[in-house]
Amino acid sequence: RLLGVTLWLGNALNGNSFRGSAEGFRTDALPRLAELRTNSTPPSSLLAVALQHCAAASEEGWAALERLAQQLGSVKAAARLSMTEVADEAGRFIGSLAAVKDELSFHSRASRSASAAAAADGGADRLVEVLEPFVNSVEPRVEALCDELKAMQAALVATHAFFAEEAKTSMEAFFSRWATFAGQLEAALAHETEGKHLEGSKRARRA
DSSP: OHHHHHHHHHHHHHTTSTTTTOSOOOGGGGGGGGTOBOSSSSOOBHHHHHHHHHHHHSTTTHHHHHHHHHHTHHHHHHHTOOHHHHHHHHHHHHHHHHHHHHHHHHHHHHHHOTTOHHHHTTHHHHHHHHHHHHHHHHHHHHHHHHHHHHHHHHHHHHHHHHTTOOTTOOHHHHHHHHHHHHHHHHHHHHHHHHHHHHHHHHHHHHO
């Protein structure tokens, strides 16, 4: 609902211009809502106007907006992540596991060779004895990590497409916009709550 009201306000502000009949908007416009000021007295922001419209149009009122702010809280954590760094870290896990498996394979062959010196004193056997359970334990976890990474990347691509973002927009930039908007939304709701408390106090004093 908030995004719909935002689109409606944007079309109303753009009037009869070519932008006045838009069917959508880019997410980089969201943080601007708190920056655009109205001519009202006292002055307000376009975000505050949008919130008031949403609260008036919903049976749940401000509760629905407060719930939205809570749901957007996870976006702040997402904005601190770099998918490139996550993918690189997963790649290091995969590479390290492959190196350990190669080492295990080498010593397994050595332990089976009667001519190998390591097999003669039992050294290779001991290494295989230690490494093999480790690899068997870690390999499924690394595979699960890779599956989760692929699922995350697919979800991010789908999210990117859903919001019709430009191909050049990185996921870091995308989530950063939403994180900024989430902070602005929390601040606007807190300001609205404070205003209600002040108004209630004034009415109580007048009574």
